[in-house]
Amino acid sequence: MRLLILPGCLLLSLFASTGFANTNNPCSQASPITFGILPFVSAEQLVIRFTPLVNYLSQQLNTQIRIETAPSFIEFSRRTSKDKRYDLLFTAPHFYPLARKSGYRLIASVDSPGMRAVFVVPKQSPIQNINDLKGKRLATVNTKSLATLLIKKHLNQHNINPDNDLKIIATPTHNASLLSTYHGITDASALMQPPYAAASQQVRNRMRIIAKTQRAPHIPISVADRISTACAAQISKLLINMSSSFEGRQVLKHNRFSGFKLSSADIYEKFSAQFYHPHNH
Amino acid sequence: MKNSIPLLQSLRCRLIVSVVIIEIVMLSILVLNNISIIQATHTDRLRDTANSMIHQIANTSGNYMVAVDYATLEDYLKNVIHYKELLYLAIFDRDDNQVISLGPFPEKIRPQTDISPAQTDDGIFDITEEIKVAGQPMGKVSIGFSLDIMQDAINKSRIRGISIAAIEIILTILVTVVIGISLTRRLGLLSNAAAEVEAGNYSVTVPTEICDEVGKTAIAFNRMVGEVSKRTQQLQRAKSRSTKLLRENRQLIHYSLQIQEAERKHMARELHDELGQCLTAIQADAELIRDLSNHDKRIETSANAIMDVSSRVYDVVHTMIHRLRPGVLDNLGLVEALKDEIKAWQSRNPDTLCEFTTRGDFSQLSEHSNIMLYRIVQECMTNISKYSQAKAVTISLQNTSEKILLEVKDNGHGFDIKERSEGLGLIGMRERVESLNGNLKISSEPGKGVCIFISIPLS
Numbered sequence: 001m002r003l004l005i006l007p008g009c010l011l012l013s014l015f016a017s018t019g020f021a022n023t024n025n026p027c028s029q030a031s032p033i034t035f036g037i038l039p040f041v042s043a044e045q046l047v048i049r050f051t052p053l054v055n056y057l058s059q060q061l062n063t064q065i066r067i068e069t070a071p072s073f074i075e076f077s078r079r080t081s082k083d084k085r086y087d088l089l090f091t092a093p094h095f096y097p098l099a100r101k102s103g104y105r106l107i108a109s110v111d112s113p114g115m116r117a118v119f120v121v122p123k124q125s126p127i128q129n130i131n132d133l134k135g136k137r138l139a140t141v142n143t144k145s146l147a148t149l150l151i152k153k154h155l156n157q158h159n160i161n162p163d164n165d166l167k168i169i170a171t172p173t174h175n176a177s178l179l180s181t182y183h184g185i186t187d188a189s190a191l192m193q194p195p196y197a198a199a200s201q202q203v204r205n206r207m208r209i210i211a212k213t214q215r216a217p218h219i220p221i222s223v224a225d226r227i228s229t230a231c232a233a234q235i236s237k238l239l240i241n242m243s244s245s246f247e248g249r250q251v252l253k254h255n256r257f258s259g260f261k262l263s264s265a266d267i268y269e270k271f272s273a274q275f276y277h278p279h280n281h
Numbered sequence: 282m283k284n285s286i287p288l289l290q291s292l293r294c295r296l297i298v299s300v301v302i303i304e305i306v307m308l309s310i311l312v313l314n315n316i317s318i319i320q321a322t323h324t325d326r327l328r329d330t331a332n333s334m335i336h337q338i339a340n341t342s343g344n345y346m347v348a349v350d351y352a353t354l355e356d357y358l359k360n361v362i363h364y365k366e367l368l369y370l371a372i373f374d375r376d377d378n379q380v381i382s383l384g385p386f387p388e389k390i391r392p393q394t395d396i397s398p399a400q401t402d403d404g405i406f407d408i409t410e411e412i413k414v415a416g417q418p419m420g421k422v423s424i425g426f427s428l429d430i431m432q433d434a435i436n437k438s439r440i441r442g443i444s445i446a447a448i449e450i451i452l453t454i455l456v457t458v459v460i461g462i463s464l465t466r467r468l469g470l471l472s473n474a475a476a477e478v479e480a481g482n483y484s485v486t487v488p489t490e491i492c493d494e495v496g497k498t499a500i501a502f503n504r505m506v507g508e509v510s511k512r513t514q515q516l517q518r519a520k521s522r523s524t525k526l527l528r529e530n531r532q533l534i535h536y537s538l539q540i541q542e543a544e545r546k547h548m549a550r551e552l553h554d555e556l557g558q559c560l561t562a563i564q565a566d567a568e569l570i571r572d573l574s575n576h577d578k579r580i581e582t583s584a585n586a587i588m589d590v591s592s593r594v595y596d597v598v599h600t601m602i603h604r605l606r607p608g609v610l611d612n613l614g615l616v617e618a619l620k621d622e623i624k625a626w627q628s629r630n631p632d633t634l635c636e637f638t639t640r641g642d643f644s645q646l647s648e649h650s651n652i653m654l655y656r657i658v659q660e661c662m663t664n665i666s667k668y669s670q671a672k673a674v675t676i677s678l679q680n681t682s683e684k685i686l687l688e689v690k691d692n693g694h695g696f697d698i699k700e701r702s703e704g705l706g707l708i709g710m711r712e713r714v715e716s717l718n719g720n721l722k723i724s725s726e727p728g729k730g731v732c733i734f735i736s737i738p739l740s
Contacts, residue, residue: 032375039348042344043344043347043348043414044343044344044347044414044415046347047343047415047419048415051415051416051417067347067417068348068349069348069349070348070349070350071348071353075350085349
């Protein structure tokens with residue numbers, strides 16, 4: 001009889017604990033959580049890069065999370081600000097203030113001193129410094145991208161008018177920008193340092209960094225206003241504590257992130273203010 | 282001479298029918314096989330095309346699905362939907378909502394993925410594949426291919442195959458008929474020539490213009506006919522010589538029989554006239570001597586002895602005369618002579634019952650016929666007493682006004698006609714019958730007696 005009672009009790013306790021977990025899951029909702037990621041690389045690369053993070057969060061939150069992106073920065077920005085399409089948002093620092101206006105609440109940011117863009121040229125290129133870029137073709141990502149904003153500012157700081165002194169060629173992704181220079185289509189490429197670091201060794205071995213821009217705050221992670229505070233807090237907690245678990249560290253390593261930290265929206269507001277004027281919005 | 286051969290036994294007919302049947306069977310197998318291959322090829326092609334297309338769409342759509350860029354995806358897919366066999370194309374997102382639908386997507390429940398175009402339930406080859414990006418499901422793509430075009434192509438191929446086969450069969454029949462007729466026409470000429478030769482016309486020749494197998498056969502046939510003609514002529518000459526010799530021999534036999542009978546008759550008459558008179562004289566003289574002996578015992582004894590001896594000699598001579606030429610035959614006719622002969626035979630063979638019956642009139646028979654029939658019966662009776670050990674003999678003689686019928690039947694041992702050759706007695710009988718232009722038939726089996734039947738035409 002005891003032999004039967006013991007497994008029965010275990011089953012009941014397991015069932016009860018599961019039910020308890022479900023009823024107390026702040027992120028539980030009928031539809032999956034949509035994780036909107038800025039299309040800074042190709043959609044496939046995004047999925048490859050962020051699937052471990054999404055799986056980790058899904059597992060921890062016991063809720064299905066889906067990756068989504070958009071065809072372009074503009075469309076991503078539109079879907080973010082107008083449609084509020086994404087529950088969880090991974091966007092560029094200069095885009096966050098717009099998202100914030102649509103109700104997105106900052107819950108974490110990548111724990112890093114910041115990102116910067118780099119100017120790279122082929123190793124054999126005669127371009128040695130930023131001034132040599134005059135009259136050359138410079139590949140960037142999107143005119144609205146952080147990299148473009150940073151490099152334009154950097155060029156301006158070096159008395160180079162990005163609109164007249166050189167020809168800026170927009171490419172779909174950071175990688176496309178880098179490869180255009182690698183294959184000789186453009187003379188130089190300006191892209192964010194993390195995508196450059198993630199590029200193939202073969203490509204990087206044949207390239208040379210000639211300049212680096214100022215740092216920008218690292219990627220902010222925010223949630224839509226429809227996400228409950230409890231859920232947002234739980235996600236934030238999970239992100240910030242990722243580096244404390246083996247699984248979390250594996251995910252961070254995969255994403256080349258050192259970790260996540262709490263951050264202030266003001267940082268992004270200030271950063272964005274450097275590039276956007278009220279009438280531009 | 283024309284030989285009429287039943288159609289089904291005709292070489293020409295059998296040749297043509299055989300070739301046509303073989304051709305039809307082989308072509309049918311070929312056509313069926315081709316149809317099967319064509320069907321399999323089209324089915325495989327459609328399946329491979331569909332799989333390749335859906336795979337390509339699934340691969341291409343992934344990025345658009347992640348980016349939720351359905352408009353661009355739809356623009357891209359609009360180019361794909363122009364593929365003539367593609368009936369519909371639908372994209373479903375991760376929640377299974379239909380986000381893009383090109384072509385008439387079935388209104389019913391989502392179509393089941395078909396394994397093969399040959400195993401569809403509604404004439405549409407439906408397949409669905411998951412859209413994945415980096416192994417992550419991003420939605421599904423469903424495409425449906427109409428089987429009408431494939432079926433049309435198969436039907437056209439089938440009709441083309443059957444048409445080609447039909448044309449080939451018709452051409453084969455025509456060629457076979459022409460070749461069959463040309464081949465068998467010459468064989469027919471050979472056959473007719475053989476029939477002519479069989480009928481005895483050795484002057485026939487078959488044409489030998491074409492030097493193929495039939496031509497060579499025709500040459501050999503002509504040579505053979507020439508040889509046969511030569512041999513036949515030699516044979517006919519030999520036969521005519523033999524026939525002539527046989528006829529002469531038979532005439533000789535008949536003549537010798539006639540001479541024999543005449544000689545017998547002469548001898549009988551001589552014996553009767555000369556020796557009989559002498560013996561009568563001797564007997565009369567012996568009686569006179571005895572009467573004149575005055576009872577002298579020695580003379581009487583000698584006279585009596587002479588009388589006895591002469592009497593015995595007379596009996597012997599009488600018997601010889603009878604055997605040489607029965608007088609009763611000339612005097613009373615065949616029937617009485619036979620009765621007399623049978624009576625004498627019966628007295629010599631008392632254990633055998635002999636029955637003699639006659640019907641008709643025999644008085645008009647020639648002397649030659651009488652003596653021949655008499656001798657035949659005599660020979661039969663001799664044979665019966667010698668060999669048959671019969672208990673009963675029946676002799677039947679009839680005159681049907683057209684022919685004389687003689688039957689001699691016994692219930693003796695009999696013999697196997699096939700094993701035993703005719704003896705001299707039977708050969709003699711046959712010669713006698715043939716001298717009268719008659720027929721002689723002998724039937725016998727061991728243990729079942731012998732029956733000799735003779736028929737002699739009166740004309």
